[in-house]
Amino acid sequence: MAEPMKIRATLQGDVADVRILMMHPMETGQRKDAKGEIVPLHFIQSVVVTHNGKTVLDAQWSQAISRNPFLGLHVKGAKAGDKIAVTWTDNKNEKRTDEVAVTPGS
């Protein structure tokens, strides 16, 4: 099972600054291992971010996204305690969902 994501959602005014760090090798299918064999393609293809159950961002990625991908976005009309959920799916159809509540900013 994939490792949990780190998600931080901080309120700034009525916009939530959401920062997501996913744990994934993001293999490009071009890299060779120590034995000189090509490491097969393994990357996150789809990331869906929801705000209180409503999809706000639907991303499609290629293998050109860096390892342990970072994603930042600004969710409008957010309040403290709102639920931000993130789901990713990779090309091997593994997936992981994590959810956080929006925290009030300083």
Next chain:
Amino acid sequence: MNDFRRRFLKLTAGAGALTAAAAAGLVTGRQAFAAPWNKAAFESKAMADAMKSLGAANLIESKDIVITAPDIAENGAVVPVAVTSKIPNTQSIAILAEKNPFPLAAAFDISGGVDGYVSTRVKMGQTSNVRAVVKADGKFYTAVKEVKVTIGGCG
């Protein structure tokens, strides 16, 4: 009849069939929920092909798109790129690294629930332009920024 055109049509026809299948409910689970992965666009090896597969035509250069990326990236494996679109009704943002083996790095479909802003980190094989393509009200806008890469990150 040129060969490239034939191949391109074949690719898009394939993608079209998948969309139709999803619409008909033949594809279950995630694909029915999220838009199907745009295979044709992501597997394009040339900028022009990727653009066509995205449906992006008649690109308008826009100063309302700001690409935040370093001028010089020491490590091509991790290049932070953020795109801010001030264009009203921004529907999608795509990030492309022009000289990567597969230029299209990411495409973000956004709803009215988020600002026209995404930030991520991409791999770049060599020094090249990073291009953002923004779709708003059915029109496509674009902007570029050159990023110099000291050590490539695609190997």
